[in-house]
Amino acid sequence: MNRLTTLYHSHTGHEPASCVALAGAGSNRQYYRLTGPDGQTMIGVIGTSLDENKAFCYLSRHFAARQLPVPQVYAQSEDGLCYLQQDLGEHSLYDALSKGREAGGQYSEEERALLCRTIRELPRLQVLGAEGLDFSQCYPQPRMDTTNVLFDLNYFKYCFLKPTGIDFHEMRLEQDFQQMDADLVSETDTTFLYRDFQARNVMLDADGNPWFIDFQGGRQGALQYDVASFLWQASAHYGDDLRQQLIGEYIDALSQYIKVDAQQFAQRLQLFVLFRLMQVLGAYGFRGYFERKQYFVKSIPPAIDNLRQLLASDACPYPYLREVLQALVALPQFAPKQSVAVGQASQSKYDGKGPLRVRVFSFSYKKGIPADESGNGGGYVFDCRSTHNPGRYEPYKKITGRDEAVIRFLEDDGEILTFLESVYKLADAHVERYIKRGFTDLMFCFGCTGGQHRSVYSAEHLAHHLRDKYGIRVDLCHREQGISETLE
DSSP states (O other): OHHHHHHHHHHHSSOOSEEEEOOOOSSSOEEEEEEOTTSOEEEEEEOSOHHHHHHHHHHHHHHHHTTOSSOOEEEEOTTSSEEEEEOOOSOBHHHHTHHHHHTTSOOOHHHHHHHHHHHHHHHIIIIITTTTOOGGGSSSOSBOOHHHHHHHHHHHIIIIIGGGTOOOOHHHHHHHHHHHHHHHTSSOOOSEEOSOOSGGGEEEOTTOOEEEOOOTTOEEOOHHHHHHHHHTOGGGOOOHHHHHHHHHHHHHHHTTTSOOOHHHHHHHHHHHHHHHHHHHHHHHHIIIIISOOHHHHHHHHHHHHHHHHHHHTTOOOOHHHHHHHHHHHTSGGGSOOOOOOOOOOOOOSSOOOOOOEEEEEEEEGGGOOOOOOSSSOOEEEEEOTTSOOGGGSGGGTTSOTTSHHHHHHHHHHOHHHHHHHHHHHHHHHHHHHHHHHTOOEEEEEEEESSSSSHHHHHHHHHHHHHHHHHOOEEEEEEGGGTEEEEEO
């Protein structure tokens, strides 16, 4: 952080009044908001990759010179490892779409208007941004090519397909990969490929105008890639009618800059959708199955649903790959969730009334362990205070373990995941035994310092785990947050 304050002083001539760390976004870059004596703010960035920093600063300056909506870079350190950029605020398109997303894709007219405005702005960056751009400055490569495509396809094969245990003929699949690669790079595209065009990377100003960030991985490539990335984002739940509307908006805006054959564009788009879905499943597999981060595991079912819909439309022109993907989406672990049949509860002289109800609490040790109102005294109290506490950091102090920023912090750190592995084994064994004996009540409590972050995260995840696995009623209570709900 000292390097940033030094750079700030060199650029402005005075010390910042404050320098506050911001929540990370899954990368190795660290972000800070620096406020001057006059109240004006800048974002300071510390990155570990010199080449990545150079790419972002070059692209930002190039795009800004063409009057495109990107943050201006004010200054860069001599070693290139930190820089100052324009502060675009904290309101992202992802935040603005939260109600529609949480409603399973039921987006309001206002939310749809924001999506239309955003996707109509994309062609400006792709086409105008490519004019005069030195693609050799891009990181890690100047253009989308065969190396890029085959890397991502094999990433899917090794990090997602193989871990599922599905049987396939590797050489036949490789032949289809080679043909898919040839089709994806068959055209010489001269436009800018954003690479990570998604709602999280779009900031909204006070008037709802979109501004683009995190384009440092961009390169020369096909227009369709970014459209597929945006509209087939797994967690967005965009319906087909909304997708078609937004594709129409995009093509209409693109037509202002280049000649577009709408039918040909749509056909090639389907190929990039297939490629993008396989690519993100590879990423989810690695981050979820290997790094064991539950945030990414949760993203797998909606991504599989997107793939299932794509296969139903016969959009995969590669026979053996289509056969493998159809077998993949038919695997039991990717079927729609159903309650687990646990059979008739046996009677017990101790209880035997059934069915089992589980109560899960989060709490603060400062205010004591939750009381057992059932009268049987059964259950567990788990102390979460041995794990890394996000509450020690300013960006997380006003949010809880139900908020995505805290979830990402805990899962990226990983200690909480190891902790919960043991909890799940113990809880599963106890629940199964109680179901068999016909007991009616079991209680799990998670305590931490303030009952806000680690305990809330743990209680949420155990509650949903037990409900999903056993189909039982779970009463969830975050005592210090005043939140109670029943998971049927």
